[in-house]
Amino acid sequence: MKLTLQKRLAAKILKCSEKRVVFEPARLEDVKEAITKTDVRLLIGEGVIKEKPKQGVSRVRANKRRIQRRKGLRKGEGSRKGKVNARESKKQAWMKKIRAQRKFLKQLKKGALIKPRMYKKLYAKSKGGFFRNIKHIKLYIQENKLILKSEKENAVGNVKDAKKAKKAKNAKKIGKIKKT
Incomplete structure (x- = not known):
């Protein structure tokens, strides 16, 4: 039967x-009799003539790769195309x-370690991209001798402060336990 x-x-x-046009095998005689566009439209409305869905490219593999990349995998040197600036925007950097x-x-x-005024100056310099x-x-601070305390003294001070804070915290906990 020729139905071209x-x-x-x-x-x-x-x-x-x-x-992509498919005819219902049981009603091929009706399809054969349809000669005009209106006849064909009626058969489409009845569901005798149907359209096959478009066949696309599966995204399953691409989605799997995307999930792997989110985990930080598949990002080695062999997978990279483009320069560093192309992979990470200038803004992000x-x-x-x-x-x-x-x-x-x-x-x-x-x-x-630095005065508040010096902090503001350094902050502005870093904002300007200096x-x-x-x-x-660190190099700039050392060259211009902007540091107030030596780092050794500061480290010792930080340890002492940390110990004091820990003792105070423990004392509070003990106080709460005794009250209850």
Whole structure:
């Protein structure tokens, strides 16, 4: 049974390829009698002529790879295409750098290693992109002799402060236990 005309008409109506047009095997006689577009439209409405779904490319493998990359896998040198700046945007690199610098400056200020005024100056310099990294900040501080205490004294002070804080915390806990 030759149904090329009906396939062509149905394909035009359904706006798909002739390969994707399917006829119901039980009603092939009705399909054969349909010569005009209106006849074919009626058969499409009845469900005698159907359209096969489009066959796409499966995303399963791609999704699996994406999940692996989220875990940090499949990111070795062999998988990389493009330069470092192409893989990590300039903005992301800047954010990572400036956050580390600001955290370091905050620690210096908190540990009373630099004066608040000097902190502001260093903060502004880092914001302006003066420092390449934390090591550069340390070098700048040493060259300009901006540090207030020696690091050794500060380390000893931090240990003593930590011990005092721990004792106070334990005393509070003991006080609460005795009350109850």
